[in-house]
Amino acid sequence: MSTPTTGSADDQDEDYDFVIVGSGAGGGPLAANLALAGHSVLLLEAGDDHHCPYYSIPIMQGYASEDADMRWDFFVRHWDNDEVQTNDDKYVGGRGGVLYPRGSTLGGSTAISALVTIYPHPSDWDHLAELTGDPSWGAGPMRELFRRLEAWRGVDAKPLPSDTETQRDQKAGHGRDGWLSTTRANPAVGGREPMFLDIIGAIEQTSRDRYGIAEEVSLPRDPNAADTPPDYQGMAFIPVAVADGHRNGSRERLQDVAAQVPDKLTIRLNALATKVVFDKSRAVGVEYLDGHRLYRASAPADQTAPGHDRPQQPTPTSPRIARARKEVILSGGAYNTPQLLKLSGIGPRAELERHGIDVLVDAPGVGRNLHDRYEVSVVSELDHDYPIFNDSPLDVPDDLDAGDALFAEWRDQRDGPYTTNGSLAAIIAKSSVAKADSDLIVFALPIDFHGYYPGYSRDSVRHHNRLSVLVLKAHTNNRAGSVTLRSPDPRDVPDIGFRYFEEGSAGYEDDVNGVIDGIEIARDIVDHVQTAVTGELIPGRDVAERADLATFVREQAWGHHACGTAKIGTDSDPQAVLDKDFRVRGVSRLRVVDASVFPDIPGFFIASAVYMISEKASQVILEQHRTAE
Incomplete structure (x- = not known):
């Protein structure tokens, strides 16, 4: 199935209610929900819509993560210390780090993940509720959001000795009518x-x-x-995101909603966001480049599948601007969201000035608090x-x-x-x-x-x-990692160090x-x-x-659930980038909805938690914009 509507970079109307950057577990469901509520939404995805057996067949998830048409290759440092870092058998000297694949296709990293969908611990949400003073972050309300997105289709665990099957089902509390099909082997x-x-x-x-x-x-x-x-x-x-033998996730949610409301949801592929556009401190749009494989984490052209050859570093078109009447939302993930914030003038002052970027907000927490399991x-x-x-x-x-x-x-x-x-x-x-x-x-x-x-x-x-x-x-202690700019060129990959x-x-x-x-x-x-x-x-x-x-x-050791680089926090925390409603501090009409938001990594596998915050952000935003104009 191909994407029903993608729009065109040549469209004359570049004004939308919401402009969302990134189609993964954060941005995809959010874009779908806002469009279903009647808002006009432009979703910018830097990759293409690539569909192949590696994507579809659950067992092929390893190949999916190395499919050149669906991946970005980040090479990250686990250690600043060269002696310790080079002892890692996985270290690639020519790339200066260890491979950390990310998705670059419709669906983001949900397109190349291992499909594991395990609910976070209730305490993960209760801690956020305590931090923010907002009970809607608590375990009870967040569980309801999981039920809303879940479509459980698996073979249930057998009842405990004291339970009937009916009692088991009542106690399990699975959602069965959501948009994300989950099952088990x-x-x-x-x-x-x-x-x-x-x-x-x-x-x-x-x-x-x-x-x-x-x-x-x-x-x-x-x-x-x-x-x-x-x-x-x-x-x-182990519950997995599989529907009728196929992978399912953000991509399928977007395709379904685009088919339902094609006049409300526009998906623009091969659109690399370069910065948020501001009118003083108000976010009013997103600047982007139109073209295939523009980001330098893209796989080499000779690794693409037959019929999908792309130039390694094509010359992009002149920047375009998509304007947002209501809000801009960044959902690029734990690496790309802090990069985009910094390119837009929101980040640590010294780092931005070093790269000649005008400082809009001195936000020392942007790109900090990087951590993983x-x-x-x-x-x-x-x-x-x-x-x-x-x-x-x-x-x-x-x-x-x-x-x-x-x-x-x-x-x-x-x-x-x-x-x-x-x-x-x-x-x-x-x-x-x-x-x-x-x-x-x-x-x-x-x-x-x-x-x-x-x-x-x-x-x-x-x-x-x-x-x-x-x-x-899970529940690791390290919070010392960082994502820092290598240059002010939005096509360059940032420097990523976890400091294990x-x-x-x-x-x-x-x-x-x-x-x-x-x-x-x-x-x-x-x-x-x-x-x-x-x-x-x-x-x-x-x-x-x-x-x-x-x-x-x-x-x-390694990890593949990077998070925390634009964390939610209190007014008194100078490292807090976001408030409890995902809003970027110091500006208006700009939010972040992706794995960057977590002050502490939730549960065992992060995809379910990001899907849940996407549903929560949908609630928050729709409450604040009650009617579509």
Whole structure:
């Protein structure tokens, strides 16, 4: 399905009620909601609308993130210290950092994500409510927003011993009529592969042994059920954003609404925003460049798919201006939103003056507070291949009418292993440094995945006898990262540095120890696997002492949920960029709605939280603009 309406850069009417920059989890649903309410909306997306099997097929999510027609390649620094940084096996010296793929297509990073859709912890919202003094940020109202967007289609967890199925459904509180279809891997798929069943059984037994879960309590549990406590420890399934075997997300929401109200929603593709236009301190529009692959994070032209060749650094047209009668909203993400704010004169004075940018608002918090979760992987080798992978390249065939049995099953029936994101099952746990809520999720993949580097997606399926048990540490302490301008050229990629562990904020020891606790759980799972494990490849069983594991974590950890670079905060916080209603301080008619807004990273996976703030921002903005003119 192609985008129903894209507008044209040659359109004479460049005035809209709202101009929104970015079509991802923040900007896409917001644009849709405002248009459905009767407002005229222009959505600027720097990428194209690229649709291909890598996008559609959930299991191909790794390939999607390396598809040159859908990605921007950011290379980020985990460490300023060169000696420590270059110890990371994923470091690319020629690019000066570690690969951090982001989406550059309709749907933003929701088009290349691993589709995981896990509800954040209630405390994440209650903390925001306390910070802002606004109860609408609390766990109760935010849960209702999740119900409003969720269309649960999965196989539910079996009832607890004291519940009926009706009681289970009432307590779970799933939304079933929203625009985002969520499901889980069909349990029957795992049952087709004895080795998958072995791994799933190992996760279950590890859960029961570690947490004393009785046999009469069915596993796995549902992490998105409203009655799953935030300190739950045990086996869980992983909800994913899949509809009828296809990826779904911001792109599909936009396409659906554009078809419903084509006169209200205009989607302009290949439009790179360069700055916000102001009349004194009032945001009145957005300047943008019209052209393919203008941003220098775009993949090299020789990596694009046949029929999609683009020049590497084309000459853009003269800047255009799209004017907003009511508001401008930035939803470019944790890297591009602070870059755009700074290019518009909103940021730390010294940095802006260094690049010759006139200072509109001296906002020291713009580009600061960059943070992420920490992830590592325990990779083991098995003594034989997964039989289900026999005769399959685990890739999309050149001839879509041909292909192996697994691809054909997805193509013809929208069924089978390709309808999943590849995860088999998970354990949610509390590390030794956890506070009230669980802070670890440990999950298994039947591939070799140990982080992001160029070519990682093909390397991950090169061997059919690998087991990766991933550890993700939530509620991390580090807030010392930053996004800073390299130049005043809007096509240049900013400098991104996370300042991991001891380079970062206080409490880094807890972060390291929490990840090590997760590695111990991962190894426990592998020890429960009945299939013969011939050895641990990463980090290797010789890395056994906690001091050695700490070195492994410091050098090899990664993340892919960057946030916080234009945070919400109080009037008394000089680092706060936004107020409780997403408004940029110091100017009017300008908001930010994306992962930049979070003072603290929410939950385990960030996409659901960004979808939720998009719904909340829709509420706030529509309340303040009650009627469409």
